[in-house]
Amino acid sequence: MHDSFWTNHQSLGPFKRREFIQTALQLTSAATLISKPGFSSAKEKFSNKSYTVQDIIDLILKEIPGTPYPKSVDTVKSGSANQNVTGIVTTMFATTHVIQEAARSQANFIIAHEPTFYNHTDDINWVQNNSVVKRKQDLLSEHDMAVWRFHDYWHSFHPDGIMYGFVKAANWLPYFKAGSHTLQLPPTSLSELIDHLRTSLSINHLRFIGDPAQRCEKIVLVPGAAGGQVHIALAEKEKPDVLIVGEVQEWETAEYIRDARLQGTPISLIVLGHSVSEEPGMQWLAEWLQPKLPELKIQHIASGDPFSWI
DSSP states (O other): OOHHHHHHHHTSOHHHHHHHHHHHHHHHHHHHHHHSTTOOOHHHHHHTOOOBHHHHHHHHHTTSTTOSOSSOSOSEEESOTTSBOSOEEEESSOOHHHHHHHHHTTOOEEEESSOSSSSTTOOTTSSTTOHHHHHHHHHHHHTTOEEEEOSHHHHHSSSOHHHHHHHHHTTOGGGOOTTOOEEEEEEEEHHHHHHHHHHHTTOSOOEEESOTTOEEEEEEEEOSOOOHHHHHHHHHHHOOSEEEESOOOIIIIIHHHHHHHHTTOOOEEEEOOHHHHHHHHHHHHHHHHGGGOTTSOEEEOOOOOOOOOO
């Protein structure tokens, strides 16, 4: 204690001095107790609260009506539902790079939107004796990494978590209505619309069909890989100026748009890429989930576009 503490007590009377010394000893004992490794404050005890993978899954599904579904691809792909979670990473694909980065950041739970083992149901025997699958399994095991796919449920959230994350990143929330793929934007050219998407979503390259000078107001937005039937049905129903999608079967959606234009319909197509089109939705998942789990570090690691361009 400071010298002034003991100096001050010398000027007290005998009874006051005794009382003063007793108080000082109590304070010293309390300070010693608090400094011991086994002692923690209420706040520290709260911050040490632990969660299992299943606890977090249950917390998320509680926000989505009608869950869990009797049949869904949203299952644990690696690790155990009962393991304690040290940190969470959200991403589109649990790539080798994402797994390594998660491990470096002391996270052991990856929430991925898409498959980990290259097919819709994550069937590891989809191709027998797959060496890439085996090495990925070994990497996950090495880091005790749990992976849970969060696809069907996130699309069932209200609003659709992927759609909301996209329009939020694109600064289109004022034009967005939950449950609708159609947005009415301020008038812009197709070229300006493409530039806006590249900038706001950090996309290096994208593909399009159409006239760069075309005036665009009404858009239909379908991130991910909904398929040609969904794309074409929405285009026929909504008659948009431009259809913005993540991924296409080139012989379906792209050929429909080409023929529509050749027949005189002023409709354009923007193909963003599957991963980059849904990544903003998984970024928003991290933002949405963090306040619900303040004890855990939750971060988004983008899996990125797998393609290079020449």
